Amino acid sequence: MAEVRLEIAGLGILLTGTDSLQRALSLPGMAEFLAPDGETDLLFALDEPISLPRCRLLYQFDIADGCIQSRFGTDDEGSYYYAFGRHGLLRYNPCHPYRVDLSPMADPSVLRFALWSAVAMSGLPLGAVPVHSSVVVCNGRAVMCLGESGTGKSTHTRLWLENIGDTHLLNDDSPIVRYADGDVRVYGSPWSGKTHCYHQERYPIAGLLRLEQRPENTIRRLGTLEAFAALQPSCPPSLARDERCLDLLVQFISNVLQHVPAYRMGCLPNAEAALLSHDTLMP
Amino acid sequence: MKINPNIKIRDVVGEHIVVMPGEAQTDMTRVIALNDSALLLYNALAGRDFELEDAVRILTDEYEVSDDVARRDAKVLLDDMRKNNLLV
Structure with a gap:
């Protein structure tokens, strides 16, 4: 049994395991979050x-573009389970390490999901939640673009990169928002969708931008x-399915807000849209 | 009628909301906001069977309104609550 320490969203995560651990470390983005020294906040046992x-x-x-059916449930003893058919099982109990039991033949997307859900489930009581979004950083502050798939989150952050100075992309799919000590930050993560954008960085958040496609550019708080x-x-759907998780999630959202x-933006895929959101959020 | 025993009022920055998850197969959740009157009825009536007149009395006790106005308001409120699955 080997062990490795990662640091994600400011949380020290000790991963233990054998084959799955090796495969986990070869997933895109994981190496950027290796951090051998430091305290352990969470234990994930692969x-x-x-x-x-x-x-x-x-x-x-x-998951895996609809190829793998997954179920999330809870037992009478306060544990939560994810089941992926022949690919394997995950178990989360707030009092124990997050357990991952995947088949050696498990699809890599199941392993990616296992690590992501481990952070989502066990990070929630510590105020850390993955938020489905594309995040651009400008002058040291982050703007988080939210919206359903296909609304142009990545397009909007790309327009910032092309039209506004001193910008870079923090994450294109699942950064982690953390509320701690009265402070809200967004962190890069090893989960960035199809864009390889993995940054061990954190920033204060200038605003949340809920995007919709519209024939003109509009924005309102x-x-x-x-x-x-x-x-x-935009928070992990599983967390809204259970009373205890939902209590924590609503508290987290309330703290963030x-x-x-937060703004709602109707937008076209053009430079004016990026300038409008920039001038509104960072006047 | 009864307040749906499966709902829970939660506080978001001072607003009172009910989050209603969709079916296990869907991604949808609904968020319902309660105004002060709906919250008053919820707090007074949760956990017991009640009639329209119980709701009317709660409104007239709290606000300076006639029975007729309270009855009309209570009907609207209870209809809204029923439509949003807050009543069973």
Whole structure:
């Protein structure tokens, strides 16, 4: 059994395992988050056997572009399980290490999901939540573009990179937002969709931008309820399926929204859209 | 009628909301905001069977309104709550 330390969203994560650990470290982006020295906040045990008890189904979804059916459920003893058919199982119990038991033949996308969900589930009580978004950094502050798949999140951040100075992309799919000690930051992560953009960096957040495609460019600041409705669907869906997780998630969103403004933007894929959101969020 | 026992009011920056997850097969969640009157009814009526007149009395006790106005408001509120699955 080998062990490796990662640092993601400011959390020291000790990964233990054998074959799956080696495969995990060869996934794109993981090497950027290796950090041998430091404290351990979370323990993820790969290659640990799990038996699946009788569970209440909370949520069903697909990964690997719809190829692998996945189920999320909970048992009577407060543990949560993900099941991926022949690919394997994950178990999260707040009092124990996150356990991963994947087949040696498991698809790499299941292993990627296993590590991502480990951070999502066990980071939540520590105020760390992955948020589906594309994030651009300008002058040391981050703008998070949210929206359903296909609304142009990556297009909008690319338009910032092309039209606004002192910018770089932090993450293109699943950065991690962390609330700690009255402060909200967004961190790069090893999960960036199809864009290889893995930065061990963190920034304060200038604003959340919920994007929609529109025939003209418009932007307006959202009140609390609309801001909640803009951010909540971009958080991991499993977390909204269980009462205890939802308590923590709503608390997290409430903390974030007390410190970060949210906007709804209707936009075209043009330079004016980037200039409008830039001038509004960073006047 | 009864308040749906499966709902939970949560606080977001001082606003009162109910998050309703969709079915296990879908990605959708609904977020419902409660105004002060709906919150008043929820707090007073959760956990027991009640009639329209119970809601009317709660509104007239809290606000300076006639029975008729309170009854009309209570009907609208309860209809809205029923449409949003807050009542069973």
